[in-house]
Ligand SMILES: NC(=O)C1=CN([C@@H]2O[C@H](COP(=O)(O)OP(=O)(O)OC[C@H]3O[C@@H](n4cnc5c(N)ncnc54)[C@H](OP(=O)(O)O)[C@@H]3O)[C@@H](O)[C@H]2O)C=CC1
């Protein structure tokens with residue numbers, strides 16, 4: 001199945017420039033959207049609660065900061081970039097009372113719409129512009145004259161122009177420079193959750209920790225295990241990022257490639273694939289969303305426990321020591337170019 005991709009020439013920046021946009025939240029995504037929209041000539045206001053730590057950052061950048069309710073009341077387009085778990089009460093308390101026919105409600109991720117946690121009125125456009133990268137990269141690419149590809153979707157379209165408005169917004173943050181892919185809230189939400197759980201965050205972190213444990217439990221030096229299981233992963237992923245798995249296999253030794261081809265499928269075997277399918281099933285059925293919302297409402301006891309356990313895993317102490325020896329690690333290599 002082929003996807004539809006839209007570029008700068010397909011999008012009219014004038015549509016979003018004609019609107020007042022409220023960006024609610026000023027974290028990873030919020031700061032990137034707000035600053036890039038402003039630099040694209042869009043009238044932007046930030047919505048943050050009175051005591052928010054993000055307020056000084058937004059004000060230092062010369063942005064006007066109001067409460068979420070005030071910002072939503074002023075705006076034609078309201079982009080919600082607060083944490084997913086905060087969005088439901090934020091919507092009920094501050095945004096819903098300030099919606100009116102003709103306004104548009106935008107999201108950077110479909111979680112709250114996909115799982116019916118937010119149910120906007122039918123006379124409001126509902127769309128998504130979801131950059132496929134962390135917010136700091138979204139901003140850096142925009143400043144460099146480039147962009148991070150975006151997913152764009154429409155859930156409600158009473159105006160009949162929601163998709164063109166979302167494309168225009170994507171152009172304002174640099175997304176259509178790289179390409180905006182048309183999708184749905186369901187596809188974006190389910191694939192994003194699956195990717196971060198099974199592969200990018202959950203799968204990768206567990207693979208690295210388990211490899212480190214196997215080597216150190218067998219008596220190898222933690223420092224050597226760290227290099228092998230974590231540090232070099234970036235070098236390997238950079239090769240995949242540039243040219244796919246084939247480029248990585250071209251670049252590593254034949255010995256590594258033979259080990260990859262013969263042993264990789266033993267590590268990520270049929271049982272792992274079955275577990276991945278179960279994880280996808282929990283996402284599709286809403287089980288994961290219900291669990292995460294209940295965990296959040298209970299004060300996140302498991303989240304806090306697992307986060308604390310992860311922070312004291314021996315790989316973290318070893319890594320801290322080794323990274324202090326590698327002065328370049330925390331700085332982009334291009335700074336010295
Ligand atoms: N991180 C990423 O790169 C990506 C995120 N997304 C999506 O973007 C959205 C935002 O995520 P992300 O940028 O990571 O969020 P962050 O955690 O980085 O930032 C959240 C921001 O929202 C503010 N905030 C917290 N509670 C409220 C509230 N009740 N009302 C208004 N503002 C509030 C925070 O302020 P304070 O400083 O006071 O806490 C902070 O400024 C989510 O839907 C996420 O799934 C999508 C793609 C990638």
Ligand SMILES: CC[C@](O)(C(C)=O)C(=O)O
Pocket residue numbers: 132133134192195196200201
């Ligand atoms: C991979 C994590 C992510 O989905 C992202 C940066 O795209 C997120 O939710 O932060």
Ligand SMILES: [Mg+2]
Pocket residue numbers: 132133192196
């Ligand atoms: Mg993601």
Ligand SMILES: [Mg+2]
Pocket residue numbers: 109192193196
């Ligand atoms: Mg995500």
